[in-house]
Amino acid sequence: MGNEDVMPSESEWLIMEVLWESDMPLTSSAVIRKLEGRLDMTPKMIRVLMNRLCQKGILSHRVDEKDSRVYHYSVLKSKEECLKSKSRKFADSYFSGNQSSALASLIQSIVLTDEQICELEEILEKSKGKVKK
Template identity: 55%
Template sequence: MGKETTPSETEWLVMEVIWNAEGDITASEVIRTLKDSLNVSARTIRVLINRLLAKGIIRYEVDRKDSRVYHYYVVKSKEECLREKQERFVRNYFGGNSTLAVASFIEKAHLSDEQFCELEQLVEKMKENRKD
């Protein structure tokens, strides 16, 4: 298996804060937002931020007025990370077979008739888009 390039579950919580920020965000702002809800130390959150940097999901710029302050910004969108996670999941657990993965989820989902109808409409829409 290759190097993981998407956020882990805990890193995802940090990314939610960064994705939802209007522009860049400092580590202090991320810590302030997450410290109580995650019940972890500021140091742990900084470690998570460093892991996200190492994975290339975020980058930073040093503050012009205070070189101790870093402003983090998104490199990979939430949609891109979701797509990569989905692809890796299908590859690792379903041998790359998307049909098998979707069938497995649908079988276990206990869908209502309305939800089945929505899925049918989605499949039809996807078929039409492939023709274009």
Template identity: 30%
Template sequence: MKKADCKISDAEWIVMKVLWEEAPLTSTKIVEAVSSNKNWSPKTIHSLTSRLVKKGFLGVNKEKPLYEYYPLVDKRDCILDETRSFIQKVYDGSIHLMLANFIKEEKISEKEIEELERLLNKKNNK
């Protein structure tokens, strides 16, 4: 899979998540999977799938009677790209500001605090 510059819409993310979970899938299977969570028409889902193919995020196997779609980008790469974009846009690139905001404003469980401490300690020991 290629490294991604994951500039995709929220709706496109839903289709991508389906294909990252299980691929390859026919358009019928994609519609079924997306429709189980969203009340979108099959035409909308087909349009999103086609758009993702045009953008280079999905590939299509046209050798079978029913086309099968599969991701061309790695989920983890897209998540990291989206995270960096969010931090840059909202917090001017400051991870410190983002973390401080969440720690002050959100309810964080003891387990989550321990996990954050573990990650920070691991990062600090590198």
């Protein structure tokens, strides 16, 4: 399985949200502070998850120039990349890879406003030119 198939778990996703919201690399201590009250996990476990995200190729880190015990973490994969991959994986896992069935199931299970329906229609219209044959 290549790195493009390896996505964050639910707990890792919360860590990624913090990093995606930041416009610069963060230390693990900064991430832990921002997750306070949002994730019921020890600081040590959060650091373990951040290391796993690095191993998965989703995060990278560099050692602080002044203190070699401090790492600065930055994002390698955008939220959009991860969402697309998670969506494909969802369709593969629950709908035998049938993406239109997955989408139909999702749309049928929620209430949409007229504005949201118009947005979806625009997306579908744009997608017509991208059809794989």
